Amino acid sequence: MIKYKSISKLLIITILIVTGFLFASNSKILKAEPVYFSVTISDDATPAVVARILEAKEKPISEISFEKGTYHFYPDKGYEKFCYISNHGDLMVKTPFPIFDFKNLTINGNGSTFIFHGVIIPFLIDNSSNITVKNVSIDWNEAFHSEGLIVANNEKNKTFDMQISDEYPYDIRNGEIFFIKEYYEHSLGQSILYDPERKAIAFETEKYTNISTKSKTSITNNIDKIKYKYGVDTKDLAIRNVGWENRAKVEQLKPGLVRVYGHKKELPPVGMILTMKGSQGYNRVSPAFRITQTSGFNALNVNVHHAGGMGIIAENSSDLILDNFNVTPSKGRMVSTTADATHFVGCRGKVVLKNCTFQNQLDDASNVHGTYQIVVDIIDEYSIGVRMGHHQQQGFVVGQPNDNLGFVRLSDSFDPYDKATIKNIQYLNGRYQIITFNEKVPSNLKTGDLVENLDAYPEFTVDNCNISNNRARGLLISTPKKTVIKNNYFSTEMEAILIPVESSSWYESGSVKDLVIENNTFQDCQHSGFNRGVIRFDTDDDNQNIAFKNIEITNNKFNQFDNLVLQIINTDGLLFKGNTITNSGSFSMLYPENPAIKIEHSKNIKFQKNKYKGKANIILEADENLQSLKFR
Known part of the structure; x- marks a missing residue:
């Protein structure tokens, strides 16, 4: 006679064995596999690539690789999705690479050239982790300019x-x-x-x-x-x-x-x-890479010869490394990308640009910042309504639960006067959101104040890069985290490095607190005609509040046709040491009356062991608070 207890044990054992077998079978079926495309699809690679990527949930992919060749991608059969894209137009876009919810994926061009046609985003990457794109050149058949x-x-x-x-x-x-x-x-x-x-x-x-x-x-x-x-x-x-x-x-x-x-x-x-390139607001429709909500992105040996917007725009992502990521024009064109080479909004972790070339783009080489949102409603003790200040910030994700938001009143200080953590955000439309906090909002909060995400700033490194021949600036830096700019070459038509607080037009938040600029060469920057420094600190708000702290500018070479090299404003703690300033004679001087250095509303500024061989009649010009300061 078999006891029920024995039957139960037998049944349990049988279930475990069967379940284990099924689990093992499923594991085998769902194992990620490499995918290989040959040049047979090169006439229009979009349909084949999209079809295989959309099968990835049932047939996971570890690597997508291409036989070396030239591949054309048309938008007609691309995957379509509406996107709010920071600092671009907001529109229905098509892509051959809809990389959504992927983990540990490599896309290897093996030296191929991808040629795109029309309004299309080559790589649309969202909510993914550990994504690598390497060994590929990106171009457009017809330029957007x-x-x-x-x-x-x-x-x-x-x-x-x-x-x-x-x-x-x-x-x-x-x-x-x-x-x-x-x-x-x-x-x-x-x-x-x-x-x-x-x-x-x-x-x-x-x-x-x-x-x-x-x-x-x-x-x-x-x-x-x-x-x-x-x-x-x-x-x-x-x-x-x-x-x-x-x-x-x-x-x-x-x-x-x-x-x-x-x-x-x-x-x-x-x-x-x-x-x-057409009217502002309508002429940024096809960045080469758009990355959102992604942790871990690597671009290795990637050339972007053109794009109808930025080379890469990354939002709310972390740990992005671009190594030998080059933005340069092709086909005898004067222009590479029609906007920034790279741009990082609300990112965190580390952002690293190394061994890169950024040339002939129609905006900055890189811009790193957060966003300010305007407080328009104080709804109750825990909730506020905020509005995106710039139309190209629409739909931007302000933060995630438990992120620290700082409350800012720039007339009083560039630093937050209080902070609270996010409980949830209700996105009513692209421009207006309701934020609910875990804590009560500050009792002194006013409409018109700003909020910024204090957790959404990265450490930033730019090492061994060539930034030249482009419109606008080299680097715009607005992050309070550790930033190192070293061993680079700059030759830009505006500032080589701009450290701003942009609070009135673009609403780009972030105030530099820990910046090292060392061993760089600055060659004939600001040659387009603006009366500004090669390295310039700037704030939109006309006040004397401290915005920037702990700056070191050391062992750099400034070989300039004009006088003004450095403009310092609203800064507490800056060391300018071991730098050499010479006059290149490359162009006629535009502002011979300028000094080499201007300082306003600042303190704790030091000059040590610098060499000046330029042509300025006055090397250092400072406001009344620093009259005893000497250039050394």
């Missing part, structure tokens, strides 16, 4: 003539020129001059560009009576053109040769190349 050679100008009639190659098809509608691409077009819009001999931004381009494309509308009726209940961003695409009309008129003299009327600045010199 256009170029024209200045062949004549007429001072009397205030016109200039521009030769446009067949690479940049166009049409002219009611006197306005539009450049036609695959799946895309742009107006003249934002523009800047390049010097084709130097393949760099033209000297003193600010005298000539931007080309004047807008003027006040000549006829309006009652638009001043339109009132808004809530705050309005005048740069928002819905209203930015109110009160403005097209000023620049274009006529075709013969195919490929056009004449431009209505420019207000000086006429661009003959022989220069005018690069044009």
Whole structure:
């Protein structure tokens, strides 16, 4: 006779054996495998790549590799998703690489070139971890910008003539020129001059560009009576053109040769190349990499030759390392990416750029910052309503549960006056969110104050990089975490390094507290015409509050055509040591009256063992609080 207890034990053992067998079987089935694509898909690789990636939940992937070759990717059969993209347009985008919820994935091009067509994001990476992209070059078949050679100008009639190659098809509608691409077009819009001999931004381009494309509308009726209940961003695409009309008129003299009327600045010199990328707010639609909510991203031996936006835009991600990640133009173009080479918003952990080249992009080499949100409602003791200040921050994820948010009133201090941890965030729309805290909000909180995520800043390192020939700055740094900028070469048309607090337009938060700039070479920066330092500290708010602390600038070489090298403001603790300043003679001086160094609203500034061989009549100019300070 078999007892029930024995039957129960037998049943349990049987269940365990069967369960173990099934688990082992499932483990075997779900084991990640490498995927290999050959050049047979190169005519349009999008469908095959998308199809296999979308099968990954049932058939996990450890590596996607490509036979070395040239692959074309079209948007028509790409995976579609609506994206709010920080510092870009918000739009429905298509991608051949929808990397969502992946872990431990490598994408290896094996030296291949990926050529993209139209409005498409090559790599869309979200909510993933330990992702590596390596050994690949990224380019576009048709550029998102256009170029024209200045062949004549007429001072009397205030016109200039521009030769446009067949690479940049166009049409002219009611006197306005539009450049036609695959799946895309742009107006003249934002523009800047390049010097084709130097393949760099033209000297003193600010005298000539931007080309004047807008003027006040000549006829309006009652638009001043339109009132808004809530705050309005005048740069928002819905209203930015109110009160403005097209000023620049274009006529075709013969195919490929056009004449431009209505420019207000000086006429661009003959022989220069005018690069044009369309109207601001509409011309950032296709970054090469968009990374969100991802922990661990590595790019190794990656070349980005072009993109209709940034080379990489990373948001709310951590531990990103770019090694030999190069942004350089191809096909004889003056321009690589039409915006920043790299950009990091609300990231944490470590961000490392090493052995990289960032050249000819139409904005900064890198920008690292958080975001300010404006307090517009104090709902109760635990909840507030916040508004995104800039239209290109819409949809940005402010933080996650238990992150520390700081409350900031910049008129009093650049540092938070209090903080609280997030309980949850209700995203009502792209611009307005309700944040509920675990603790009571400060009793002295006011509408108009700002909040910033104190946990969403990374340590930042830039090592052995070449940053040159681009529009705008080299590095914008707004993180209080340890930052080291070393062994780099800078030659930029604006500041090589800008340390800002941008609180009134872009609402980019972060105040530098621990920065080392060492062993770098600065060659002829600020050559576009701005009267600013090569390294500049700056705040939007005109007050004397301390914003920056613990800065070391050591053992650098400044070889400049002009005088002003360093502008210090609102700083407590800066050491300038072992630096050499010389005059290059590369260009004529624009501001010979400037000193080499300007200091305002600062304290604990030290100069030690520096060498000055420049041409400034006064090396150091400081406000009344530092009259005893000497350059040494």
